[in-house]
Amino acid sequence: MSKINQLQKIIDSSNNIVFFEGAGVSTESGIPDFRSQNGIFKSLKKYGDTPENLVSYNYYLDHTEEFFNYYKKNLIFEDAEPNPAHIALSKLEKIGKLKDIITQNIDGLHQKAGSKNVLELHGNIHRNYCQICGKEYGLNHVLKSNGIPKCECGGIVKPDVILYGEPLNNAVLNFSIDYISQADTLIIGGTSLVVYPAAGLINYFNGKNLVLINKSETPYDNHSSLVINDAIGNVFSQIKI
Known part of the structure; x- marks a missing residue:
């Protein structure tokens, strides 16, 4: 059985799915991962600093105008549209299988695709x-x-975006933990699961199916029910809902 067929079978048999995502879901909509090597080199050359510092709370306080200059040019993509992953997840929510999306992205593309239950760990532009x-x-x-x-x-x-050096919203974190701990299936997509505390949310999962969809390996691959190393939009475009 192919991995796509395995995922289809898991989705079909699940009634309480939670989806947890990283930047890889948004990159397929043309939004670059600003923490990538290209993003770092670009920011060092043009702004003389790393992306992490340029969008940190201290930089916001000390260099407010420079912060907004970088923010408006590098973190906002008005023309970005939902990709097949966003659309598929919206459909899964509508039929009652997907209970919540937990995202580290700030672009609001899930809401644009029609999703209602979205927990934003890092806020929304x-x-x-x-x-x-x-x-x-x-x-x-x-x-x-x-x-x-x-x-x-x-x-x-x-x-309303969590900057580096700012704590995550405790209410959002607690809701995320509740949804994950009650899920029968947790699908994780577009994240390498190395940035904490967000990556630690996986430890609250007690359900049956842990699915990891990411182009590269993650530290949790050996603990999952299914690993698919592919673009998440390509994967969800093959799922029948």
Whole structure:
């Protein structure tokens, strides 16, 4: 039996699926992984620093205008569209098999594909808020601003995105743990499972089927029910829902 057929059988027999993803799901929609070697070299040459530092909370505080300059040019891709993985997961949710998506991505493509139950570990570029009065703003307000985006009250409008050096949202983490611990199938896609604390969420899975879909190996391959080393969009484009 092919690995695609094995995945099809697992999905067909499961009623409580949770999907946990990394950057590899978004790269297939044309959003580059800014932590890749190419991204690092590009940022060092153009900005004189690494991506991790350029989107860190300390850099945001100390070099706010430079932060927004980098952020708007390198983390926002307005024209990105959902790929076959996003669309398939939305369909699985609609038929009641997929209970939740837990994502490390900030692009909002799952919602664009129609998914409702999405836990965002690192936030979402489409939500922004004033750090003084708390007023909420959409993405356009940030993109159209010259330099630092400001609120009508004068406060800085910060993206609702977890920057390096900021803690993850405890409520989102706890919900993620609850969903994973109750799932009968956990499908992990587009992540090498080396960045913590997000990667540690896999340890809360007590279900039957652990599926890993990633182009490269992960530290958990030997503990899984099924490993597929392929692009996740290509895999889900072959699944019948």
